[in-house]
Amino acid sequence: MAEPVVNGREEYGPHFVQSVARVLAVIRTFDAERPVQTLGEVSRETGLDRATARRLLLTLADLGYVSSDGRTFELTPRVLDLGYSYLSSLALPELAQPHLRWLARELNETAALAVLEGNEIVYVALVPSTRLAAVKIDVGTRFDAYATSMGRVLLAGLPEAELEERLAYLHLERKTSRTVGDVDTLRAEIEKARAQGWALVDSEIEEGLRGAAAPVRDRAGRVVAAANVSVHAGRTTPELVERDYVPMILRTVRLIEADLVSSAAG
CATH class of the missing domain: 1.10.10.10 (Winged helix-like DNA-binding domain superfamily/Winged helix DNA-binding domain)
Structure with a gap:
């Protein structure tokens, strides 16, 4: 309500x-x-x-x-005009798009950029792959942050006091049998994402959908967005995602951050 x-x-x-x-x-x-x-x-x-x-x-x-x-x-x-006015005013999606295209082309998977709004992630840039056609994702799509790889790294980027305040009032809904079911487990996953600099979520938002993400930081070091790759679980394993996908996501993030800093300096 x-x-x-x-x-x-x-x-x-x-x-x-x-x-x-x-x-x-x-x-x-x-x-x-x-x-x-x-x-x-x-x-x-x-x-x-x-x-x-x-x-x-x-x-x-x-x-x-x-x-x-x-x-x-x-x-x-x-109604989309209301959101488009906001999205079109952002430099970040425009800066990220060519790097997401490269990432999507290299891996032949869907690449995306999202920001945190409340307890949800909002997609602000997207390069879709036909290999993920069964999952409906567009610019403006929202998902609960706690059950997504981008959400985990975005939550990990919050100040500790703000994160704890959000967790105190967060309602966790099991979307699949693998969705994180309690706040303590979620907190541990967020801490893991913070420590290693990326997150992997396996079939928590939708059965068979695996995603890996890394945070995008501005010139002050604040997490302002997250970039990810989504893939059907049947085509790979968590170990292969970590070995083959995560390094390319991290490379993409560094390139986006470099452009973001250059844009701000200009």
């Missing part, structure tokens, strides 16, 4: 515009599991009364972000 926005001014201060927060809350109720919703469902998920939810949905429809058949509502492709 989306977090109700009822006391924004008290929580955030006199600058807070509650109507903006409510519109965003309405948009965020739509996802892969609920692409089409009724007014009642949106009202329930946001905690807004039906009249308010209806006005917001109709306003979004007037602006072209929502469509309706009179009973149900769904987002339109125009």
